[in-house]
Amino acid sequence: MNEFASLSPLLILVGASLIILLLEAFGQWSKRWLHSLIALASLGGCAIFAATFWGKGAGYFQGTYTLDNIAILMTVLFSLAGFLVILVSLSYMIQHGFNRGEYFSLLLFAVSGLIIMTTSEDLIVIFLGLETLSVASYVLAGLKKEDEKSSEAAIKYFLLGSLASSFLVLGLAFIFIHSQSFSLKEISFVIDKSENSPLFLIGFSLVLIGFGFKVALVPFHMWTPDVYQGAPTPITAFFSVGPKAAGFLVLFRLLRPFLEPIFSRQNLQIILWLLSALTMIVGNLVALRQKNVKRLLAYSSIAHAGYLTIALMTQDGQGLIFYLLAYLFMNIGAFSILIALSPNGQEFHELDDFNGLATRAPWLAASMSVFLVSLAGFPPTAGFLAKFYVFSTAVRQGYTGLVIIAVLTSLISVFYYLRIIVHMYMSKQISKITIKADDPILLVVIFFCLYGVLQLGLFPGRVLTLIQKAVLSLPPL
Amino acid sequence: MSPVAFFILSLLLFTLGALAFLFKRDLITQFMAIEIMLNAANLALVAGAKTWASLDSQVVVFFVITVAAAEAAVGLAIILLIYRQKKNIRSEEINLLKG
Numbered sequence: 129m130n131e132f133a134s135l136s137p138l139l140i141l142v143g144a145s146l147i148i149l150l151l152e153a154f155g156q157w158s159k160r161w162l163h164s165l166i167a168l169a170s171l172g173g174c175a176i177f178a179a180t181f182w183g184k185g186a187g188y189f190q191g192t193y194t195l196d197n198i199a200i201l202m203t204v205l206f207s208l209a210g211f212l213v214i215l216v217s218l219s220y221m222i223q224h225g226f227n228r229g230e231y232f233s234l235l236l237f238a239v240s241g242l243i244i245m246t247t248s249e250d251l252i253v254i255f256l257g258l259e260t261l262s263v264a265s266y267v268l269a270g271l272k273k274e275d276e277k278s279s280e281a282a283i284k285y286f287l288l289g290s291l292a293s294s295f296l297v298l299g300l301a302f303i304f305i306h307s308q309s310f311s312l313k314e315i316s317f318v319i320d321k322s323e324n325s326p327l328f329l330i331g332f333s334l335v336l337i338g339f340g341f342k343v344a345l346v347p348f349h350m351w352t353p354d355v356y357q358g359a360p361t362p363i364t365a366f367f368s369v370g371p372k373a374a375g376f377l378v379l380f381r382l383l384r385p386f387l388e389p390i391f392s393r394q395n396l397q398i399i400l401w402l403l404s405a406l407t408m409i410v411g412n413l414v415a416l417r418q419k420n421v422k423r424l425l426a427y428s429s430i431a432h433a434g435y436l437t438i439a440l441m442t443q444d445g446q447g448l449i450f451y452l453l454a455y456l457f458m459n460i461g462a463f464s465i466l467i468a469l470s471p472n473g474q475e476f477h478e479l480d481d482f483n484g485l486a487t488r489a490p491w492l493a494a495s496m497s498v499f500l501v502s503l504a505g506f507p508p509t510a511g512f513l514a515k516f517y518v519f520s521t522a523v524r525q526g527y528t529g530l531v532i533i534a535v536l537t538s539l540i541s542v543f544y545y546l547r548i549i550v551h552m553y554m555s556k557q558i559s560k561i562t563i564k565a566d567d568p569i570l571l572v573v574i575f576f577c578l579y580g581v582l583q584l585g586l587f588p589g590r591v592l593t594l595i596q597k598a599v600l601s602l603p604p605l
Numbered sequence: 606m607s608p609v610a611f612f613i614l615s616l617l618l619f620t621l622g623a624l625a626f627l628f629k630r631d632l633i634t635q636f637m638a639i640e641i642m643l644n645a646a647n648l649a650l651v652a653g654a655k656t657w658a659s660l661d662s663q664v665v666v667f668f669v670i671t672v673a674a675a676e677a678a679v680g681l682a683i684i685l686l687i688y689r690q691k692k693n694i695r696s697e698e699i700n701l702l703k704g
Contacts, residue, residue, distance in 0.1 A: 252665050259672045259676070262676075263675050273686060276690050282686070286679065286680050287632070297646035297650075300646075301652075304657075304665075
């Protein structure tokens with residue numbers, strides 16, 4: 129149970145990022161292959177070491193750090209996301225003028241923040257993990273120092289992010305005043321005795337605001353499109369996958385004791401219902417009038433947060449994690465295509481830049497189509513199965529109204545995803561932008577994401593049983 | 606003094622901070638407003654420790670102070686970057702990204 133070794137995934141990441149910082153400070157490097165190699169190796173090591181604790185339920189620090197099976201799955205997922213993001217940024221960072229070693233160590237710090245968030249059942253530690261992630265993310269968003277858009281993304285992310293974390297701290301204070309503890313387990317004991325205390329409900333809503341900001345639920349989504357558009361593209365890919373997955377997993381753990389059917393916590397359910405419906409409707413409708421594909425993908429990620437909230441309400445852990453995994457492959461894939469369209473410090477991400485891509489780079493256009501079709505939720509891709517699992521559980525639990533909204537808004541989303549495909553395949557004029565399709569590492573990542581999307585869509589059995597095992601191994605509350 | 610008075614004070618401070626964040630148009634002032642909100646939450650945490658005679662939330666206050674310091678370091682650097690580019694730090698002039 130109490131093993132120091134269970135900290136190894138985190139220690140590897142933090143150690144590697146410190147070593148990279150030292151190398152950067154004291155070494156004379158023009159090429160940073162050693163930095164990237166250390167970063168990649170540490171992410172791989174982190175995933176492998178985490179996997180060795182499968183089924184053991186190890187932990188440390190008196191239960192504030194518990195590497196349970198879900199945490200292991202998420203650690204592997206975050207390491208994979210970090211790994212792919214580093215691979216796709218290798219040539220991008222040189223061409224876009226942020227060829228600095230700090231980039232790798234900041235990314236590793238961000239990934240360790242994500243892991244801290246998902247391996248704890250203590251609100252303080254979750255908060256600290258969130259801040260480790262956030263402070264690193266603010267810098268990452270503004271890494272292109274010469275680009276005013278990048279700085280703008282950083283300042284917007286910073287101001288709104290710290291606003292959200294101050295709400296989170298106040299919420300923690302309220303919860304503590306009500307239940308005398310920060311541990312989720314102890315809080316859930318207290319909650320049985322006092323039904324619907326207003327103090328607790330306020331505290332809980334404030335915490336929900338804090339995390340709703342991170343995962344971009346609708347009244348708190350204002351930063352998302354700006355930050356996604358302004359930040360360097362590989363970082364945007366990371367933002368759209370990592371913090372979202374961690375935020376939803378924390379919310380899943382947080383809400384688990386309070387959504388049991390026996391309690392029928394009406395208030396909480398109504399709040400979540402409204403958040404989910406609003407997020408799906410606003411995200412999809414606003415995406416319709418976007419001309420910039422990077423910004424369009426930002427609104428699409430808001431819409432996906434709405435679908436994921438349905439999985440939260442139904443406490444469908446299996447559906448949630450499968451959705452997050454599918455989302456990782458399709459989103460990093462789509463952003464890798466955008467990276468292929470940003471040569472030499474320029475970014476061609478307007479809709480018209482995609483005109484005639486199918487004739488100029490047929491492979492890129494074909495893979496982009498698969499990712500978009502998957503994001504829209506067509507079979508036989510991972511996106512379809514993910515949505516199918518989440519929606520069918522929701523129907524079984526009687527949330528028919530919400531599922532109808534979800535299906536209708538998915539239909540709307542088909543329109544804007546297909547519009548990009550139409551631009552690529554059916555446009556008469558052909559845009560003259562330069563395409564950077566000769567970077568072998570980028571192509572490997574795109575191919576890997578393509579494989580992931582199709583594998584999860586056609587043969588999800590193995591992954592699903594793995595996730596099911598992890599979810600079933602959660603202790604009953 | 607009863608802890609309730611402290612809660613009311615902390616809520617007042619928090620609201621003041623939120624209002625300042627909404628209505629001020631200067632990046633540094635907005636950042637200070639956030640610091641006021643964080644400290645209001647700290648006050649509530651300390652009051653909670655007094656109510657329950659427990660040290661848990663006192664410790665959290667230290668964590669929050671540390672986090673606020675880290676955020677300040679990063680935030681001021683970003684504000685400096687904005688100043689170098691635009692020669693001012695008025696938040697309504699940060700408007701390249703919209704739609």
